[in-house]
Amino acid sequence: MNIIELKNINKFYGEGNNRVHVLKNIDLCIEKGDFVAIIGQSGSGKSTMMNIIGCLDVPSSGSYKINGVEVGQMDKDQLAELRCKTFGFIFQRYNLLSNLKAVDNAALPAVYMGLDAKMRRRRSIKLLRSLELGDRLNNKPNELSGGQQQRVSIARALMNGGEIILADEPTGALDSKSGERVMEIIKDLHQQGHTIILVTHDSHIAAQASRIIEIKDGEIVADTRKSSQIYTSDVTPECPRKSRWDTLKYSFIESLGMSVYAILSNKMRSLLTMLGIIIGIASVVSVVALGNATQQKIMEQINSMGTNTIDIMPGTGFGDRRSGRIKTLKVSDSDYLGKMSFIDNATPNVSISGNLVYGNYTLTATLRGVGSQYFDVKGKKIAQGRIFTDEEVRNISSVVVIDDNTRKEIFENNPNPVGEILIFNKKPLKIIGVTEPDNSPGPMSETMNLWTPYTTAxxxxxxxxxxxxxxxKVSDNINSQVAEESIENVLTTLHGKKDFFMINTDSIKQTVETTTNMMKLLIAGIAVISLIVGGIGVMNIMLVSVTERTREIGIRMAIGAKQADILQQFLIEAILICILGGFIGVMLSLFIGWAFNTFSEDFGMIFSTTSIILALGCSTAIGIIFGYMPARNASNLNPIDALASE
Ligand SMILES: Nc1ncnc2c1ncn2[C@@H]1O[C@H](COP(=O)(O)OP(=O)(O)O)[C@@H](O)[C@H]1O
Ligand SMILES: [Mg+2]
Known part of the structure; x- marks a missing residue:
């Protein structure tokens, strides 16, 4: 039975005038279990034919069938599967991966087969022991002699069965003793049932085969059978059927390990590559944390001004220097507004500076005349006593509510001065309540406040x-913007002109929110640019990495890695670099936050989990986006070109 049938195979290299005809109308059938030597001078086309047989290269024309199946019809994944399961390659220069131990080098093809790690290792050790390498399991290729390396590569060729062993000048780089040993092993494999195709330029080596095919200038010039020994016993090792999921899993774990190795073996380069990502992520996270803190601080202060309230002031605006002197607002305005449907209540405010006397203690202070709703509107809580009632406002009662700053200033250790009498501008006022201390920091925190009914003031x-x-105070269900416009219309009509201005806490809040959000967005935008720059750095390094490791890619493809496996390997490396960078970035920003919070007392950066998760997600995305192109380049490499690169 013919396992390999080549019909009318031609191979050309180059284009136009440089076109060379390397294989000319090759017809060749090879029986299962045979031992065929292909002999010819250097440059005669032996390796080219071997690579076509091993599905590393494709013929320019002609038909090639394995077990009766046309190879030309197969897609890249099916070819990879053939290389993985059917062929076992033995190269002249061993082609071992220099960073893997002997045991892992031999086990590599089984990764792409979907065998689990334990089973891979067990089979690899068994093969290496049978090739007398039991004491070299954990040595890397550069710690092994040429003969030992070639035996490791034989073990690798047998890992998935190696039904057809393709050996291209397997003894070419070895001393005669090691060469003899390798030939013994190959003859042994033939007897076990492997189909052997051996390429050589040495007639002594070729003489050990059962059939010798001589090739000259791309043509078969002789085909002699020396012995009819054909062994057709099944050599495929029992391999528990693996689900697609297992295959994916083992190839993922393998890729992860290789990526970690690649990153660690170029520590400085990896760190510099990550730097862009680190800076980008650290600045995004820190800026958002700083923005959150600023916003929260400002909101606290605005909230202490009361919610859904509008303050109406005389003059044209805050900058109006006359506003302290001009008196365009009247109690009647307040009464008029208070009766309107969309207003809960309106109270006039008066503030008077003067002398505050208690016993023989005198100081200057500001007394505010307010309505009874004032405390509610401004969110002031009472710690001692009570606030004044509407009745007391109407009756012009001589009562006063003081804040905690005033209590501390005048009464020091007396926590409850309710009932004491204060004299303000020679008028007695009885303390009926003390408000809770105001914890919000800021310029207002030291001010003393005293409140009396506005009528009294x-x-x-x-x-x-x-x-x-x-x-x-605007009714809860009314939009404060609309209320503001209505009040403006009413008062302008009453006064005949607009001689007042309004401060609406809601619109201040909105302004602050939009401004800080804009700031956050702006700086985050700059950080995103740094992330993109970082991503380009990652892409650049990945391209370098692919170029550096082209040969490794070729070897992996030759032993059965699919395009997806190669793509995955480089993509994982890029993502790993980015995630690591993102992680370091977040840590850096948390550290900055910690340092900041330690040195600044009343202002701390607020980190949100969302922004941290987003940052990490972002760095993963960068890895995928910028890693994809180099990884795809790697996976699109032609196995034979990749193998040929130095
Ligand atoms: N990638 C290639 N591009 C152009 N010419 C090539 C390429 N590979 C091989 N050749 C040419 O094809 C011929 C056969 O090469 P090869 O099969 O490697 O010979 P052998 O293995 O018998 O020494 C040589 O003349 C070589 O120069
Ligand atoms: Mg060759």
Whole structure:
């Protein structure tokens, strides 16, 4: 039975004038279990024929059948499968992977077969022992002699069965003693049932085969059979059927290991490559954390101004220097607004500076006249006593609520001064309540505040009905923007002109939010640019890595790696670099945050898990995007070209 049938095979290299006809109308059939030597001078086309038989190269024309199946019809994955399961290659220069131990080199083809690690190792050790390499299992190729390396490569060829052994000048690089040993092994394999195709230029070696085919200038010139010994026993080792999932899993683990090795063996290069990613990720995460902190701080301060409230002030705006003097707002404005449907309440505010006296202790202070709703609107909580009632406002009662700063200043150790009398501008005021200490930091934290009914402030203390501002609480279901416009219309009509301005806490909040978000976005944008630059760095290094390891790729393909396996290997390496960079970036940014929080007391960076997860996701994506092109280049390499590269 013919296991190999070549019909009318031609092979050309080059184009136009440089075109050389290397194989000319080759017709050749090889029986299963035969031992064939192909002999010829250097340059006669032996290796070219061998590579076509081993599916590493394709003929320019003609038909090639293995076990009756036309190879020309097969796709790249099916060819890889043939190389993996049917062929076992023995090269003149061994072609072992220099970074793997003997045992792992021999076991490599089984990775692409989907065999689990334990079984791979067991079979590899068994093969190496049978080739008298039991004491060299853990040596790398550069620690082995040529003969030993060639025996490791024989073990590798047998790993998945090696039904057809293709040996291209297997003794060419060996001393005669090692060469003899290798030939003995090959003869042994023939007797075990392997089909052997051996290429040589040495007639003594060829003489050991059963059939000798002589090739000259790309043509078969002689075909002699010396012995009819054909051994057809089955040599395929029992291999538990593996699911596609197992194959994927083992090739993934193998790729991961190779990637870690590649990164570690070029530590400095890997670190420099990661630097772009590290800086990018660290800045994104830190900027977002800093932005969050700023936003939260500002929001705290705005919230202490009250929610859904609008403050109406005289003048044209904050910069108006006259606003302290001009008195365009009246109590009647406040009363009018208070009656409107969309307003919960409106209270006039008066502030009076003057002398505050308690016993023989005198200081200057500012007294604010407010409505009873003021505390509610501004979110001030009472610690002692109570706030004043509407009745007390109407009755112009001489009562005052003080804040904790004032209590500390005047009463020091007395936590509950309710009932004490203070004298403000010679008018007595009875303390009825103390507010809770205000913990929000900032410029307001040291200010002393005293609040009295606005009626008391206006009529009893000031003696005029001038007011400084009006605080309006808008009903909860009303849009504060709409309310602001309505108030503006009403007051403009009442006054005949717009002689006031409004501060709307909601719109301040929105402004702050949009501004900080814009800032975050802007700086994050810059960081993204740095990430892209980092990604390009990764791509560059991966391209270098692919070029450096072209030969390795060729070897892997020759022993059965599919395109997807190669793609996966380089993609994983790129992703690993990026994830590692991302991880270091996050750590760096957490460290910056920690240092920042240690040195700054009332302001800390706020890290969100979302931004960290996003950052890591981002670096993975960069690995995939920028790693894909080099990885695809690698997987698209032609096995024979890759093998030929130095
Ligand atoms: N990739 C290639 N491009 C161009 N010419 C090639 C290539 N590979 C081999 N050749 C040519 O084909 C001929 C046969 O090469 P080869 O099969 O390697 O010979 P052998 O193995 O018998 O020494 C040689 O003349 C060689 O120069
Ligand atoms: Mg050759």
């Amino acid at each position: 206006m009529y009893k203390i000031n003696g005029s009905n001038d007011i400084n501002s009006i605080t309006v």
